[in-house]
Amino acid sequence: MAVYTRRVQAVLTEEQYETLSRFSEELSKPLSALIRDAVEKVYFQDADRERRRKALQRLLSLESPVADWEQMEDEIIRGATA
Numbered sequence: 001m002a003v004y005t006r007r008v009q010a011v012l013t014e015e016q017y018e019t020l021s022r023f024s025e026e027l028s029k030p031l032s033a034l035i036r037d038a039v040e041k042v043y044f045q046d047a048d049r050e051r052r053r054k055a056l057q058r059l060l061s062l063e064s065p066v067a068d069w070e071q072m073e074d075e076i077i078r079g080a081t082a
């Protein structure tokens with residue numbers, strides 16, 4: 001479970017606060033959890049997706065020799081059972 005150690009302050013309009021408060025009650029989640037979830041979804045998921053895309057591009061750029069699947073599967077099984 002995450003340990004939250006940093007406090008952030010945001011100023012909302014009355015309407016924004018009321019809307020978040022309603023969501024909070026409907027979802028039985030604290031306002032702080034809703035805001036953390038929103039930050040995670042809007043900012044961190046895209047950054048994580050981009051990090052993974054770059055990692056995949058680096059792997060694909062290696063141009064490692066690849067056999068057909070049956071041969072590779074046999075090699076993996078032999079290596080795992082040796």
